[in-house]
Amino acid sequence: MPAVFALLQAARLPTADLISAQDLKVWLLEASDLLLGVIALERFGTDGLLRSLATASGSRRRGFGRELVARLEKDAQTDGIERLVLLTQTAEPFFRNLGYEVIDRRHVSEALRQSAEFRSLCPASAVCMSKAIHP
Ligand SMILES: CC(C)(COP(=O)(O)OP(=O)(O)OC[C@H]1O[C@@H](n2cnc3c(N)ncnc32)[C@H](O)[C@@H]1OP(=O)(O)O)[C@@H](O)C(=O)NCCC(=O)NCCS
Numbered sequence: 001m002p003a004v005f006a007l008l009q010a011a012r013l014p015t016a017d018l019i020s021a022q023d024l025k026v027w028l029l030e031a032s033d034l035l036l037g038v039i040a041l042e043r044f045g046t047d048g049l050l051r052s053l054a055t056a057s058g059s060r061r062r063g064f065g066r067e068l069v070a071r072l073e074k075d076a077q078t079d080g081i082e083r084l085v086l087l088t089q090t091a092e093p094f095f096r097n098l099g100y101e102v103i104d105r106r107h108v109s110e111a112l113r114q115s116a117e118f119r120s121l122c123p124a125s126a127v128c129m130s131k132a133i134h135p
Contacts, residue, residue, distance in 0.1 A: 003035040004028070011054035017116035018052070026052070027071055029064055039068040041076055041084075044111040048081040051117055053091070069098055073133050082134040087117055087126040100129040 004026070008015050018024070021042050029037035036059045040052040050072060055064045076084060085108055088095060092102070105118070105128040112118060 004038050007035055007038055007054050007056060008052055010057065013052055013054055014117060014121035015052075016121060021116070025075070027068060027075075029055075029068060037064045037068050039072050041072055041081075042115060042117075043079075043081065044109060044115070046080065046082040047109050047112050048076050048084050049112060049115055049117060050084045050086040053086075065094065066098065069095075073131075077133050077135065083130055083132050085112060085128065085130045087122040087128055089123065089126045092127050092129065095129050098131075100131045103128055103130045 005015050005018070008018075018040075023043040024040055025043075026038065026040045028035060035056065037055040038052060039050070042049040042051060050069070053065065053068060055062075055068070073084065084100075085103075086095065086100065087105075096102075105113070108118070108128065108130075
């Protein structure tokens with residue numbers, strides 16, 4: 001966990017609610033004991049909040065970010081999640097390439113809007129994006 005926190009903090013992503021978040025899954029990409037990337041999913045019924053995606057600064061643009069998103073999408077689909085939602089300040093083009101579309105955050109479920117990321121951790125200027133993943 002210290003390495004995960006350090007990676008997220010270096011990427012300027014929120015960590016304040018990582019321990020307290022309910023129904024959270026975290027995937028790690030490691031090589032030779034080094035943490036190269038992390039991604040997490042917070043579940044709200046059939047919606048999932050894709051969050052905490054970061055790759056180590058020396059390991060970017062090598063396909064690791066895409067690989068982490070693909071793995072999360074596959075596992076989320078298997079778990080019955082139908083739609084992924086995220087907030088981002090810096091990676092809109094990255095997610096657009098992966099099929100995510102910008103949506104108005106008012107179109108997100110009430111439960112998801114009550115998450116710490118939506119309520120307080122991500123600034124109102126963060127872009128909200130979503131992707132349907134049901135088969
Ligand atoms: C966003 C982030 C996870 C991308 O990770 P990455 O390992 O560099 O991504 P990949 O190497 O898999 O890139 C996949 C594609 O997206 C492109 N890409 C990567 N980062 C990009 C960005 N910020 N803007 C536009 N395109 C980007 C890559 O060039 C690549 O395209 P290609 O296949 O045509 O060459 C990484 O830059 C990061 O950790 N950023 C800081 C934290 C952050 O913003 N997280 C997202 C908020 S949830």
